[in-house]
Amino acid sequence: MPDREEPGRVAHPRTRLDDNFSTPIRFSLMASLGEGIELDFATLAEILQVSDSVLSKAISHLQEAGYVVGRKGYVGSRPRTWVRTTDAGRAAFAGHLRALREIVELGGLHMP
Known part of the structure; x- marks a missing residue:
């Protein structure tokens, strides 16, 4: 079913999800690096339970997006x-988190 755009209708919150957080590793990495937190590579790999290679790729992707710095x-x-x-x-x-919360709230509107 194609997306339906109607004048005056607010877009579904999924349209505000950021694809840079679409993988569980990148999402978890950002969650681990809350405001003002700086972690070393080895600690991040341990927290996220991933290999150095997987973590390196996630960091590189987020660096290219301008979301993290090393x-x-x-x-x-x-x-x-x-x-x-x-x-x-x-x-x-x-x-991204606001959009996820809105999606969950919208889903609850349709519950009996």
Whole structure:
């Protein structure tokens, strides 16, 4: 069934979902990096229970979208990478969550 657009009708909240959060890993990564939180790569991999490769791809995708930034440095002589969200990333994720909540609320309107 094609999308129906009617003048004056508010678009379904699904149209405001951000495809950058469409995978469970990217969604979970953003949720783990709440406002003001910066985590190192190894900690993120442990929290999300994913391989380094999977996490690296998710971070790269979100970096390209401008939603996270990475910072490289050292702890002693060991290299580390830390990741945090950007203002744009936090705003986009908050909008995505609002749209999800609205979808759930709309679904509840049709319950007997």
